[in-house]
Amino acid sequence: MENPSGSVSRLLSLDAMRGFTIAAMIMVNFPGHEDFVFPTLRHTRWNGLTFTDLIAPTFLFIVGVSIALAYSKKRDAPKGALYRKIIIRSLKIFAVGMFLNMLPDFNFSDLRYTGTLHRIAIVFLVCAILFLNTSWKQQLGLAITILLAYWLALTTIPTPGIGKVMLEPGVNLAAWVDQQYLPGKMWQGTWDPEGILSTFPSIVTTITGMLAGQLMLLPLSPNEKSNYLLTAGLATAALGYFWNLIFPTNENLWTSSFVLVTSGFASMLLGALYFLIDIRCGRRGIAPGVIFGANAIAAYVLADILALLFYIMPAGGDTLNHHAVAALSQTGMDPRLASMLYALFFVCINFIPAYLLYKKRIFIKL
Numbered sequence: 001m002e003n004p005s006g007s008v009s010r011l012l013s014l015d016a017m018r019g020f021t022i023a024a025m026i027m028v029n030f031p032g033h034e035d036f037v038f039p040t041l042r043h044t045r046w047n048g049l050t051f052t053d054l055i056a057p058t059f060l061f062i063v064g065v066s067i068a069l070a071y072s073k074k075r076d077a078p079k080g081a082l083y084r085k086i087i088i089r090s091l092k093i094f095a096v097g098m099f100l101n102m103l104p105d106f107n108f109s110d111l112r113y114t115g116t117l118h119r120i121a122i123v124f125l126v127c128a129i130l131f132l133n134t135s136w137k138q139q140l141g142l143a144i145t146i147l148l149a150y151w152l153a154l155t156t157i158p159t160p161g162i163g164k165v166m167l168e169p170g171v172n173l174a175a176w177v178d179q180q181y182l183p184g185k186m187w188q189g190t191w192d193p194e195g196i197l198s199t200f201p202s203i204v205t206t207i208t209g210m211l212a213g214q215l216m217l218l219p220l221s222p223n224e225k226s227n228y229l230l231t232a233g234l235a236t237a238a239l240g241y242f243w244n245l246i247f248p249t250n251e252n253l254w255t256s257s258f259v260l261v262t263s264g265f266a267s268m269l270l271g272a273l274y275f276l277i278d279i280r281c282g283r284r285g286i287a288p289g290v291i292f293g294a295n296a297i298a299a300y301v302l303a304d305i306l307a308l309l310f311y312i313m314p315a316g317g318d319t320l321n322h323h324a325v326a327a328l329s330q331t332g333m334d335p336r337l338a339s340m341l342y343a344l345f346f347v348c349i350n351f352i353p354a355y356l357l358y359k360k361r362i363f364i365k366l
Contacts, residue, residue: 013278061205064213069217143211174198
């Protein structure tokens with residue numbers, strides 16, 4: 001994942017893609033005012049797809065590419081020590097996710113055991129071990145099997161207690177499984193978008209990244225690699241679109257069609273960035289992405305901590321973000337634009353420590 005050691009397998013385009021994805025994640029997670037947000041900067045309430053819905057799967061895709069690049073030469077090495085490192089890293093990411101879930105009041109009686117970092121930790125653990133022990137054909141076969149099984153499970157098994165198949169918020173097989181077996185608080189009360197069943201197709205998202213990463217390691221010309229990423233991405237997204245007609249694209253359920261559409265997008269984005277940055281040597285404007293990408297998860301964690309000051313701590317009867325959006329709105333600015341500008345301001349605030357770490361060549365690996 002994050003290994004800015006300068007190894008020959010590193011792709012500047014992947015670093016930039018990782019960093020801009022984290023910056024986008026911070027921006028949508030922390031709008032200036034939660035009541036004034038452009039629709040595409042919110043998660044879709046249920047079926048559908050917005051810009052915001054693309055961010056998490058894109059990051060998981062990047063995790064998959066990074067696994068392929070980092071572990072491709074270690075498949076024949078003794079695996080005991082490698083497994084320990086993978087497990088320890090996953091536990092650290094999961095533990096940091098738990099820490100963020102406890103902010104700001106550390107109320108252990110109302111604790112959520114799921115979240116973005118939790119999913120990254122689980123998916124990284126599963127996919128890293130899978131990569132070390134399987135071929136790309138086996139990974140592809142497993143991915144197809146999971147997507148088909150998940151589709152059939154959610155569309156043919158009646159929701160317990162309802163007696164018929166349901167795909168509504170909180171009333172579906174995935175929500176029922178979470179209600180029965182997921183410990184702690186759920187994000188939406190009776191269901192959780194990072195629940196148990198939806199973790200399986202999210203693993204497939206990372207497998208698609210692993211497949212893309214293995215493509216990048218083939219003895220092909222750079223232009224061929226870019227073309228294959230773009231072509232495969234377009235075909236995958238198109239297949240996801242048509243699957244969406246019978247199994248709706250839905251981030252909360254992480255449906256099979258959602259996996260294909262978002263993985264296709266991520267593949268096309270990587271192919272385009274690889275062509276522009278690594279092949280054509282386009283460097284203008286990519287520095288912020290590379291800097292954020294060098295300490296991606298650390299930047300994500302820091303954003304949650306700095307949010308205590310910029311979003312939660314009251315100042316003059318309200319929080320800083322509400323004061324800022326109100327002041328901008330009083331000038332006649334659309335409150336949604338004011339909210340977005342404050343979110344971008346907060347991204348810039350988080351860029352400062354990321355830049356200082358990068359300048360000192362400090363790379364924090366969880």
